[in-house]
Amino acid sequence: MPEQPEKWSRGAAWSLTHAHDAGQVAGIRCARCNITRYYKPLELREVIGNVTIEEVRDKVRCQQCKSREWMSAQLFHPTGEQAHTIRFRRLVQIRWEKRVIWRDE
Numbered sequence: 887m888p889e890q891p892e893k894w895s896r897g898a899a900w901s902l903t904h905a906h907d908a909g910q911v912a913g914i915r916c917a918r919c920n921i922t923r924y925y926k927p928l929e930l931r932e933v934i935g936n937v938t939i940e941e942v943r944d945k946v947r948c949q950q951c952k953s954r955e956w957m958s959a960q961l962f963h964p965t966g967e968q969a970h971t972i973r974f975r976r977l978v979q980i981r982w983e984k985r986v987i988w989r990d991e
């Protein structure tokens with residue numbers, strides 16, 4: 887489990903909003919490709935919703951190998967040094983594509 891502040895009431899799910907408020911960073915790793923990418927919890931929330939990090943892990947897949955099984959995700963507090971060196975993967979845009987569905991009568 888991630889490090890959680892004292893005020894957090896146990897039993898309540900530790901959501902991405904909590905993680906943001908606590909200053910945490912999300913690291914999502916593909917063990918097969920050995921790639922870890924770092925995200926801001928609020929941006930993950932934009933994409934996936936205000937879920938727990940376990941649910942994030944269940945929903946993401948590796949962009950490179952398309953795997954789901956090899957993914958792991960965790961929240962952590964960056965150290966002072968990390969805070970300056972982490973390169974985040976930033977959300978640029980959520981694009982809703984128009985899809986046309988036909989039905990023959």
Ligand SMILES: [Zn+2]
Pocket residue numbers: 916917918919920948949950951952953956
């Ligand atoms: Zn991969």
